[in-house]
Each structure stands twice: as C-alpha cells, then as structure tokens.
Amino acid sequence: MNVMSLSPASYRYPNYEIRLRGKPEGNCSFMVPIKKRRDWFRISCQVARNESSRNNNDTNVSLSSRNRMEEYNTAMKRMMRNPYEYHHDLGMNYTLITDDVIVGSQPQKPEDIDHLKGEENVAYILNLQQDKDVEFWGIDLQSIVKRCRELGVRHMRRPAVDFNPDSLRSILPKAVSSLEWAVSEGKGRVYVHCTAGLGRAPAVTVAYMFWFCDMNLNAAYDALTSKRPCGPNKRSIRGATYDLAKNDSWKEPFDNLPEDAFEDVSDWERKLIKDKVRSLRGT
Incomplete structure (x- = not known):
C-alpha cells in the first residue's frame, strides 16, 4: 500500500480533491482512490482544534509557503526534467x-518522528x-534530531546537493x-x-536494491517507481556502480560507455561492490 501522511483539512492531487466536511478535531484517517490510478492512499490528517486559529495560520503561511514550493518545483522540473511536484503544505x-x-519527504516537525516510530516501526x-x-x-x-534521540530512533545524514547528478553519484x-x-x-x-522524496532518496534506495538485493538496475527502478512515482537519476546510479566495480587505472572513462553500461553486473562485480560499500560503514 502507498501511504501519505498529510497535515491540512483539504488535499489536492492531479484531477482529484479531498475535503473534510464539518469541523473534525484531532487525528483522523481514511482511504481514498486516486483517479487514473488503481492505488489507494491512506491519508492521515491533523486538524486544528480551533477553526479560526487554523484559518489565521493558513493566511500567514500560505503565501511564503506557496512561493517556496513554486520555486522548488520549477527548479526540480528544469534540473531533473521530470513532471513531479512537491507539496510541502500537505x-x-x-x-x-x-x-x-x-x-x-522530509519530516517537518518532531511529531512526525512520533508518527514514524509509532505507526511505521521506524528505527532509523x-x-x-x-x-x-x-x-x-x-x-x-x-x-527533530532531539526527538529521534528521545524515542531511540537513529538519525543519520549523508548530504547530497539537490538536483546535482554528480553529487548524487559521489555520495x-x-x-x-x-x-x-x-x-x-x-x-x-x-x-x-x-x-521531496522524489530524487535523492529513491536513488539511494534503488542503488541499495540493485547492489544488495540481486536485482538489475531496471528491475530495482521499476519496483520502486511502481510504488512511488518519482524520478531517481539512473545515470548517477550507473556511474556509482562503475566507480565501485571498476578500479583499474586503464579502465575506459564512464562517459565513453554506452547508455546501458552497468545496468547489470556480474557476480564477482556485485561481490566487489558489496565489500566496498560495507567497508564504508562508520566513515
């Protein structure tokens, strides 16, 4: 099941809108079908207890938040050349x-860690x-990091430059x-x-599935994107695979290789990749 955890009392998806009727308070959840897809999404909402305070907060935040989202999504579409969007306000x-x-996508407040720990058994x-x-x-x-410590959730960071395939490849x-x-x-x-959970995070997960789950790149990519529509950079993953599998000084430069190079690896290459990746623990 695909899962989304959302904050507001209304949710827009392309060609679909969900609104909570009346004045619900506290936590609520419900199942909805998404048009043009056969997926069901579980929507979890936190609804403000005071209607007027919620409206005031929405007014104060909406303009700046909308500007940030527009700026971010414009950059994502230009740099990554994909149609996906991030809706921070959701x-x-x-x-x-x-x-x-x-x-x-990014946790936005400490309560998100409580949700991940309690509802999804997240430990890392x-x-x-x-x-x-x-x-x-x-x-x-x-x-957020403090709440992770309090709940015994291990918080790790591996920063990569957003919309930068070379940075992604290196990390x-x-x-x-x-x-x-x-x-x-x-x-x-x-x-x-x-x-947004649309580029770097799925790329890391696809690489993990490719290198450690005995899948080729296309199988790993399809398995992930069939569950979460997104646009991880295949070339960055292929480049990182090349970097790990081939360390001879005479090797042909990656840029000279065909587009399908390192979409799969041999058994000995996969073993080499696993050994090298595991040796990086703690670095």
Missing part, C-alpha cells in the same frame, strides 16, 4: 518500498539533505552503506528521505 508523505525501507532515519535544504523550508532540524556508496547497515541491524524500518 505535510510529510512516504511510501513503503520493501518490508524494511520507506522512502519519503537516513537524511540526504544539506543544511541549506532544511533552512529553505524553515524546519527546526535540531528539534551513493556511503549513503547505501548506511542504509544497508541499518537494514542488517534489523531493529526496525529505515526511513530514507531528502526534501
């Missing part, structure tokens, strides 16, 4: 990819954001190392996130 959203791994969080990403959205990261081995270690510990699920 709150944290995520998707269960495997039994052990969840991919999603792998954050791929840079400091400037967090600051852009006005999120108090320290309060993939260490990020996958952290993810693989957390999964191997077996104490709970791993929540992998960037800002």
Whole structure:
C-alpha cells in the first residue's frame, strides 16, 4: 500500500480533491482512490482544534509557503526534467518500498518522528539533505534530531546537493552503506528521505536494491517507481556502480560507455561492490 501522511483539512492531487466536511478535531484517517490510478492512499490528517486559529495560520503561511514550493518545483522540473511536484503544505508523505525501507519527504516537525516510530516501526532515519535544504523550508532540524534521540530512533545524514547528478553519484556508496547497515541491524524500518522524496532518496534506495538485493538496475527502478512515482537519476546510479566495480587505472572513462553500461553486473562485480560499500560503514 502507498501511504501519505498529510497535515491540512483539504488535499489536492492531479484531477482529484479531498475535503473534510464539518469541523473534525484531532487525528483522523481514511482511504481514498486516486483517479487514473488503481492505488489507494491512506491519508492521515491533523486538524486544528480551533477553526479560526487554523484559518489565521493558513493566511500567514500560505503565501511564503506557496512561493517556496513554486520555486522548488520549477527548479526540480528544469534540473531533473521530470513532471513531479512537491507539496510541502500537505505535510510529510512516504511510501513503503520493501518490508524494511520507506522512502519519503522530509519530516517537518518532531511529531512526525512520533508518527514514524509509532505507526511505521521506524528505527532509523537516513537524511540526504544539506543544511541549506532544511533552512529553505524553515524546519527546526535540531528539534527533530532531539526527538529521534528521545524515542531511540537513529538519525543519520549523508548530504547530497539537490538536483546535482554528480553529487548524487559521489555520495551513493556511503549513503547505501548506511542504509544497508541499518537494514542488517534489523531493529526496525529505515526511513530514507531528502526534501521531496522524489530524487535523492529513491536513488539511494534503488542503488541499495540493485547492489544488495540481486536485482538489475531496471528491475530495482521499476519496483520502486511502481510504488512511488518519482524520478531517481539512473545515470548517477550507473556511474556509482562503475566507480565501485571498476578500479583499474586503464579502465575506459564512464562517459565513453554506452547508455546501458552497468545496468547489470556480474557476480564477482556485485561481490566487489558489496565489500566496498560495507567497508564504508562508520566513515
């Protein structure tokens, strides 16, 4: 099941809108079908107890939040060349990819950690954001990290530059190392996130599935994107695979290789990749 956790009392999806009727208070959840798709989404909402205070807060926040979202989505479409959008005002959203791994957007408040711990059995969080990403959205990261400590959730960071395929390629081995270690510990699920959960976080998860789950790149990519529509950069994953599997000085430059190079690896290459990635633990 695809899962989204949302904040407001109304939710817009392309060609679909959900509104809560009346004046509900506290937590609520419901199941909805999404038009033109056969997925069902579980929507979890936190509704303000005071209608007037909610409206005042919406007025104060909506303009600046909308401007940030428009700026971010414009950059994402230009740099990543994909049609996906991030709606920060809808709150944290995520998707269960495997039994052990969840991919999603950034937690926005300490209460999001309570939700992940209590509802999804998350024991590890792998954050791929840079400091400037967090600051852009006005999120108090320290309060989130503090709540992780209080709840016994391990918070890890492997920052990568947003919309930058070369930066993503360079951090993939260490990020996958952290993810693989957390999964191997077996104490709970791993929540992998960037800002929107549409680029860096799914790329790390696809690389993990490719390198450690005996899947080729296309199978791993299709398995993830069939559950969470997004646009992880295949070329960055192929480049990182090349970097790990081929370390001879005479090797042909990656840029000279055909487009399908390193979409799969041999058994000995996969073993080499696994050994190298595991050696990065703690670095």
